[in-house]
Amino acid sequence: MKDYYAARANEYDNIYLKPERQDDLQDIRAWLTAELTGRKVLEIACGTGYWTQFYAPSAQRVVAVDAADETLVIAAERVSPNVQLLQGDAFDLPAFDMSFDAAFAGFWWSHISRKDIVRFLTGLHGSLEPGAEIIFLDNRFVPGSSTPIAEQDAAGNTYQRRALQDGSTHRVLKNFPTREQLLADISPHAKLSQYCEWEYFWALKYSLKR
Numbered sequence: 240m241k242d243y244y245a246a247r248a249n250e251y252d253n254i255y256l257k258p259e260r261q262d263d264l265q266d267i268r269a270w271l272t273a274e275l276t277g278r279k280v281l282e283i284a285c286g287t288g289y290w291t292q293f294y295a296p297s298a299q300r301v302v303a304v305d306a307a308d309e310t311l312v313i314a315a316e317r318v319s320p321n322v323q324l325l326q327g328d329a330f331d332l333p334a335f336d337m338s339f340d341a342a343f344a345g346f347w348w349s350h351i352s353r354k355d356i357v358r359f360l361t362g363l364h365g366s367l368e369p370g371a372e373i374i375f376l377d378n379r380f381v382p383g384s385s386t387p388i389a390e391q392d393a394a395g396n397t398y399q400r401r402a403l404q405d406g407s408t409h410r411v412l413k414n415f416p417t418r419e420q421l422l423a424d425i426s427p428h429a430k431l432s433q434y435c436e437w438e439y440f441w442a443l444k445y446s447l448k449r
């Protein structure tokens with residue numbers, strides 16, 4: 240996954256140019272910014288900082304982690320001065336020198352294997368203050384707009400075959416969870432939860448139990 244996104248870094252943002260998704264993206268930018276205003280945010284798998292560039296200027300502080308140096312170089316060019324970019328592993332987060340009352344991850348949940356969800360959530364929640372607000376944003380599967388599913392494994396993970404501009408092809412884990420699946424995954428940890436849907440995207444927002 241990291242190697243695929245490292246190779247894709249320079250063409251990654253093209254995904255945000257799909258014409259049919261522009262109305263949703265505009266709504267979500269405003270929604271996310273309002274949700275994270277004034278917050279101390281831990282962002283997981285920030286990639287090129289596409290979302291960070293919009294919400295961070297009105298957040299209090301942001302630490303944004305990604306595994307790939309190649310995407311972080313692009314993020315560094317566009318994020319506001321209150322953002323600290325950090326190379327790191329979402330499954331093995333470092334000890335931070337600040338506490339966070341919010342977390343955000345865009346288009347990351349879909350890349351977590353079913354078997355790793357509990358491990359990921361345990362690590363993330365351990366870095367946050369009790370009562371912190373957490374937001375995951377990701378893709379809905381929309382025939383004709385989404386890359387088709389090529390395979391499914393026994394655990395229910397789905398995979399796409401994706402091509403990059405250099406001609407290489409990659410088998411990429413990409414899950415499209417239902418609302419029920421998402422709520423079940425976070426229910427042991429969540430106090431208030433809200434599932435939102437746009438035509439092309441879903442978001443899950445919840446507050447961590449105290």
Ligand SMILES: C[S@@+](CC[C@H](N)C(=O)[O-])C[C@H]1O[C@@H](n2cnc3c(N)ncnc32)[C@H](O)[C@@H]1O
Pocket residue numbers: 240241244245283284285286287288289290304305306307310327328329330344345346347350
């Ligand atoms: C689909 S991209 C999402 C980027 C960004 N959040 C966005 O919404 O545009 C997934 C990102 O996860 C990063 N990644 C892959 N494995 C990771 C890991 N174990 N820990 C942290 N980041 C990882 C990749 O480098 C890539 O930037």
